[in-house]
Amino acid sequence: MSDHVYKHIELTGSSKEGLESAIENAIAKAAQTVHNMNWFQVTDTRGYIQNGKVAYWQVTIKVGFRID
Numbered sequence: 155m156s157d158h159v160y161k162h163i164e165l166t167g168s169s170k171e172g173l174e175s176a177i178e179n180a181i182a183k184a185a186q187t188v189h190n191m192n193w194f195q196v197t198d199t200r201g202y203i204q205n206g207k208v209a210y211w212q213v214t215i216k217v218g219f220r221i222d
Contacts, residue, residue, distance in 0.1 A: 160192070162218045168210050173199060176213040190220040 167180025177194070185191065198214035 159221045160218045161221055162216045163188070164197070164214060164216055166198075166212055166214045168212045170210045173211050173213055176211045177215060180213070180215055181217065184217060188217070188219055190222070191217055192220055193218045 163184070165180040165184055167176040167178070167183070169175035169179055177196070181191070181194065195216045195218075196213060197216055199211070201211050202209045
């Protein structure tokens with residue numbers, strides 16, 4: 155097994171559908187420019203309330219990626 159070095163970044167994704175979709179949106183957008191992503195960790199969740207209902211979710215994640 156090779157030794158690897160990882161870097162992590164923090165992202166916040168949002169979605170009207172729910173938490174999982176907010177995470178997937180953040181990762182999909184990052185994947186357009188960040189390569190070798192290997193893991194994520196949810197660090198914060200919150201939502202926006204409008205007219206007494208949840209309008210959308212926001213999820214902050216740390217994403218780890220391997221340095222070439």
